[in-house]
Amino acid sequence: MGSAANNLVSTEEDPVNYGVLDHMLGYKLRRAQLTFFNSFSAACSDLGVSPGLFGVLVVVKENPGLTQTAVAKALANDRSAMVGVVDKLEKMDLIERRPSKKDRRSYALFMTPYGLKFYEKLIKRVSDQEEELYKLLKPGEKEMLLAILDKFD
Amino acid sequence: MGSAANNLVSTEEDPVNYGVLDHMLGYKLRRAQLTFFNSFSAACSDLGVSPGLFGVLVVVKENPGLTQTAVAKALANDRSAMVGVVDKLEKMDLIERRPSKKDRRSYALFMTPYGLKFYEKLIKRVSDQEEELYKLLKPGEKEMLLAILDKFD
DNA sequence: CACATATGTTGTGCACTAAAACAATTTATG
DNA sequence: CATAAATTGTTTTAGTGCACAACATATGTG
Numbered sequence: 354m355g356s357a358a359n360n361l362v363s364t365e366e367d368p369v370n371y372g373v374l375d376h377m378l379g380y381k382l383r384r385a386q387l388t389f390f391n392s393f394s395a396a397c398s399d400l401g402v403s404p405g406l407f408g409v410l411v412v413v414k415e416n417p418g419l420t421q422t423a424v425a426k427a428l429a430n431d432r433s434a435m436v437g438v439v440d441k442l443e444k445m446d447l448i449e450r451r452p453s454k455k456d457r458r459s460y461a462l463f464m465t466p467y468g469l470k471f472y473e474k475l476i477k478r479v480s481d482q483e484e485e486l487y488k489l490l491k492p493g494e495k496e497m498l499l500a501i502l503d504k505f506d
Numbered sequence: 507m508g509s510a511a512n513n514l515v516s517t518e519e520d521p522v523n524y525g526v527l528d529h530m531l532g533y534k535l536r537r538a539q540l541t542f543f544n545s546f547s548a549a550c551s552d553l554g555v556s557p558g559l560f561g562v563l564v565v566v567k568e569n570p571g572l573t574q575t576a577v578a579k580a581l582a583n584d585r586s587a588m589v590g591v592v593d594k595l596e597k598m599d600l601i602e603r604r605p606s607k608k609d610r611r612s613y614a615l616f617m618t619p620y621g622l623k624f625y626e627k628l629i630k631r632v633s634d635q636e637e638e639l640y641k642l643l644k645p646g647e648k649e650m651l652l653a654i655l656d657k658f659d
Numbered sequence: 660c661a662c663a664t665a666t667g668t669t670g671t672g673c674a675c676t677a678a679a680a681c682a683a684t685t686t687a688t689g
Numbered sequence: 690c691a692t693a694a695a696t697t698g699t700t701t702t703a704g705t706g707c708a709c710a711a712c713a714t715a716t717g718t719g
């Protein structure tokens with residue numbers, strides 16, 4: 354098969370032909386997102402925070418009093434998925450559910466005092482991790498990416 | 507909290523503050539990839555092909571005779587995950603496992619004649635679907651995206 | 660009140676991911 | 690050659706995430 358089939362001395366392998374995948378944005382997005390996901394996990398898994406949990410934390414911190422469904426809609430998640438996420442964040446004492454005064458069906462979500470301190474530590478981790486990946490880019494490319502990717506919302 | 511709290515007549519809602527998420531590539535990548543994933547599913551789910559299966563099909567078609575682990579490595583998948591995928595594609599009569607002549611542990615993967623015909627139909631579906639999303643971009647932006655995203659591999 | 664809608668929740672199913680263990684086989688090492 | 694180590698495909702298991710339906714509670718509309 355290879356130019357040096359079963360040659361154990363060299364670690365070379367036949368280059369794989371990716372065909373149309375090389376020009377498909379969907380595939381490239383998946384690969385890039387996997388890189389970011391793994392990087393995030395490596396940086397924050399010891400804190401028990403996944404990318405999904407982080408998104409909820411940010412939205413609740415920036416929008417105190419939001420209901421669960423509002424947060425779900427903002428992050429393009431399913432309402433039912435919020436139950437477990439909020440449960441987890443509550444057990445970590447990062448956010449809390451308060452009964453809404455206007456609608457007894459819903460909860461208003463707020464950061465706890467500890468959650469706010471935790472958030473500062475977390476945001477530093479996350480920023481450092483992303484900065485590390487941005488080193489792969491040239492100046493301005495990050496902003497270009499952000500602007501273009503926004504069009505797919 | 508809203509300017510018109512619980513006003514069911516109007517569909518207006520308070521704008522959500524996304525905080526740091528607005529400048530985080532990881533989050534934007536996830537959102538964009540979700541759009542592509544949903545678009546792909548809408549276009550190809552009736553054919554029983556998911557983005558993951560499609561990737562395997564392309565790699566096998568472009569690299570006949572590759573082993574399962576080679577395909578897994580090329581697509582950054584786990585070896586164990588390939589078992590189910592290849593099983594499924596074999597039942598769909600799209601690819602086939604042939605015993606490798608050089609290594610009796612491994613299989614060589616090949617497209618079936620029907621698989622090649624199916625691939626042509628499939629590639630048209632996928633291309634049309636991606637073209638639809640590319641309409642959201644200006645000329646050249648797609649190529650720019652592909653080039654930049656490649657840096658995160 | 661009757662009816663439709665919204666919210667949180669539970670459960671289910673499906674798909675993807677990863678790790679560990681295993682048999683068969685191949686390769687490396689002495 | 691003989692033994693140890695590594696590889697391949699597979700199974701199993703577990704964990705995760707996601708989507709959908711159904712439900713009870715609560716709110717809104719007529």
